[in-house]
Amino acid sequence: MQRDFLWFRNDIYKDRIGCYPPLEIRIMAIIFRAHYPPHSAFKSRKVSTRFPAANFFSTTIKMEGTSATAEETKEQKPNKIFVAGSTGKTGKRIVEQLLSKSYGVRAGARDVEKAKSSLPQHPNLQIVDNFGTVNLVEACRKIGVKRFVLVSSILVNGAAMGQLLNPAYIVLNLFGLTLIAKLQAEKYIKRSGINYTIIRPGGLRNDPPSGNIVMEPEDTLFEGSISRDQVAEVAVEALQCPESYFKVIEIVSRVEAPKRPLKDLFSGIKQK
Template structure:
């Protein structure tokens, strides 16, 4: 188990939490989500793939329970996105799962009456994404670009794709947005510009900088956001407990994708997670604390 060092640093992003420039929206089912927050428990809880939307969104027929709170997951067939879908379904949520490859989604995601699979592409603009989001009440973004010769891929997916999702939410009145990002996105301001992880992750099209720009857009948008910055992602089950710190604090460490999914789903209805940026890794010597308590202990700068 990797030992994680962390420290508080004076560098912080000084961006507005809400924008006076954005038009006022009446959030879809805002009050129902507020009521859910009072009953939220810690048991609810990247490399995710980009998604693609066609002009006619294709939705699989199923007997989805319309009474369930429905969440749209972007990047649902990725290694983190798949775990988020599974945790949502096990927690009683309905899920609209965005996937580039519908066959992969059908074979890889759980067979569940609460699951709808839609074809979508975050790079194709907010209008089509709004169709894909449909009647979902919140969005969890776990997308990530595919390695290729296209040096602009990180910007198309991790930056502009995320912006498109936010704009789609604003168009249809969805006011809850959770982003799975990465530690070290603000590494230059943290004094970590020579950190090997910062260098390696920026080799492919300045990936971390693209993610940081997307984060800044979210924070200016006025949407109710939670930005989760995990350390290095592991496919293996968790072997330690979650450590959660404020933004621009952690500069090394790793975490199981299962735990990232736990935090993402747990943040949905947790008031202490609203309008907050957190960083997470795991350590074997960390105490086992509920997700809601972890969020409550972090103060947004």
Template sequence: MKAFVAGATGETGRRIVRELVKRGIPVRAMVRDITKAREILPSEVELVMGDVLDRASINEAIGDSTVILCATGAKPSLDPTGPYQVDYEGTKNLVEAAKSHNIEQFVFVSSLCVSKFFHPLNLFWLILWWKQQAEQYLKTSGLNYTIVRPGGLKNEDNSNPVIMSGADTLYDGSIPRQKVAQVCVESLTSPQARNKVLEIVSSPTAESKSWEDLFSAV
């Protein structure tokens, strides 16, 4: 297995990269700024230049990777096309590149509540709606996929157990980015996580379960 990570220098992406490295999985990280990435990511990571809005650069960057993890996301800005470009068109470009490279699995970090059109986050240029459109594109691509929908993201990790459920069943709650990274990486080696939408939050009152039990229950 060789993992290709898009959005590798983001807060969630960098944790995914570190989790992969910790488990001895080779990583190619697609970045737009090599110098910045070297400061953020582990030295073992192979850094490649690329942009999700440039399909040619993605095809070159993927190289000999066998799985893709996408943790991209539009940054808050005054550009109303941001979420459409990054969260939808960018993901579409990654999916098409994955198909041409016979990628074995595509893990996509989405968001809780993507099916709620009137959610306040959609005031940010329909960001949840465009993530949902990207999910649909991935689902119908023919690729093996895992769609991870985390609740509110926290930078600080904690010991709270993960709660995992199927699509459109969880509508509130939060989760550390580190646990999101763990779910993404665990899904790569679990057949029970394939072709599923996984909604995840964490709670101090949740029952602690193995990853396999969590994946199998969805």
């Protein structure tokens, strides 16, 4: 059996204190490579041995071939996408958006019965059991993954931003140094040689979008929130958008912000 795309998800929930909205710590990867077994689920998810506080329940899509150009990659539409953590609040939205774009989806979940009851009925959707734990980045390197999208969080580099006293930064790092571990994961991905996009959203909201997406370079935003729907939209768009390659972006939503195409927003961020 062959799989065109893999999608792994990771959700670690923490609450910001005071007036701050809930902030979900996620690691999501999207990896390009053509012909890899479609959507399976990952059952036993353990803490990464390389990054002790970061669980890689991530989202990966990979397209095979080592010489595909950016234009070719953009035009090729994957037949299958694997989404692990598909019953999570953001993962479910990703599945729905992928199905709406006519992707074939294999939704990975710890509880298959829960997935069947919570995910939409769709001919292109297959729900499967998780099949184990992997060291995500190392596994991607070994199988020749070419494209990796990581959904991280704003404030991961809070210390360098002068945000050591930010309540969210303090609280999140009380639990296993979550943000510090995520920053190390980002650095490792950058050194891996894989074509990456790192997305750092603000505090996650369950409600529909109430504003337009604001996209900034890394280490710019230290507050703000965004709808999970918009995070899913950005992640899915980044899959086949060359303007997002080798970039770290931070996103929140603001009512006063003008609505702009995601491609233009990605283009406005420089590679480092």
